[in-house]
Amino acid sequence: MLSEKYRHIVIEGPIGVGKTSLARLIAQRFQAEVLLEKPDDNPFLEKFYQEPARYALPTQLFFLFQRIGQLRDLTQRDFFENMVISDFLLEKDRMFASLTLDEEELKLYQQIYQHQSPQTSTPDLVIYLQASPQALIERVQKRATPYEANITEAYLSQLSDAYSRFFYHYDDAPLLIVNTEHLNPIDHAEDFDLLLNQIDGMKGRREFFNWSE
Template sequence: MNQIPFIAVEGPIGVGKSSLSKKLASYFELHLLKEIVEENPFLGKFYDDIDEWSFQTEMFFLCNRYKQLEEIEKKYLKLKKSVIADYHISKNMIFAKRTLPEKQFNKYSEIYHILTQDMPKPNVMIYIDASLETLLDRIHLRGREVEKNIQPAYLAQLSQDYQVFMAEFERMNPTIPVIRINGDEMDFVKEQQDLKLIIEQVKEYVKEGEVIL
């Protein structure tokens, strides 16, 4: 069955999701949906004190991503226009499970499922993983003010959470292709050949404006 391409790029903080999404959007002429990060007024405080600011931070991300997907569905997908996003809405639950205490998480989970139950879901997933050393190096290089206080232990745990999430995602969504990329071995920003290899993998599922499944 052919569908309008809706591709999501995922992976832990600093792995290169936005960079790869931008390059693939340009090559395949897809609309680029970028997640709101630095606009979150709670994010800097979150990295300073996770326990104090986690609920506010996660709720801001959830509400804004919901609004983004609502707009994408109306302005692009329903009009048969292709989209690539540098996140998957399910990432909200990865972070919430790690940062929220049980009582808050239960409330958050209810809101999440209400908001996302009829939201459009990507039909191709690109997952980038990398070592903690690579993630820390890339976070340092991009120099975002809100990320300056990210703790290595938090990032390491988040990376493990992503690995668990992706295993579960593939188990629960056997019809959605997942393209896995090793961010330690492939530098799609600096090495054109690495980018070409990824483009060739994506071409297996995207051709002439349709996802091939």
């Protein structure tokens, strides 16, 4: 069974791709613990989307300390007692930092990251969800989260490119890259089952799932 094969699964991908919803669905199916980012708790996030240059650093540092705290709480318990599904990798925090911070801010951020980041267990599997910037902006607009109102397609395109570069080099854990352009595991039960079968059947460290109707 999937829950026996993978004790810790991370779902990743750019804003609007559906990683949080998928993490919840998988956790519900296998009665797993879910560990989610909490963007609503970040008091700088809405300001960042309005004035990125001014609020990038406090936004990034808040997320960094939030994620570190969540992972630290997890590692203080018996990590493998329950299956855990998460919607973030701590390592991707540096990717966002390199995208949003200027040179001096990035130097400061990197110093803080090196001193604060905990030693965490490597996931058993990372699922990287992909979608075009056009699809992402449609999904962001559909869910109508107030602080995301100022997100542009240009920013999502830049973010998608950064994710692609990040996972091109990622080799810390087995990786399943899923194109979600024609796959909707959130709203369609048959698509969800297709994805679970793909996950369960993984044999290599890096596989692609590009479903076309």
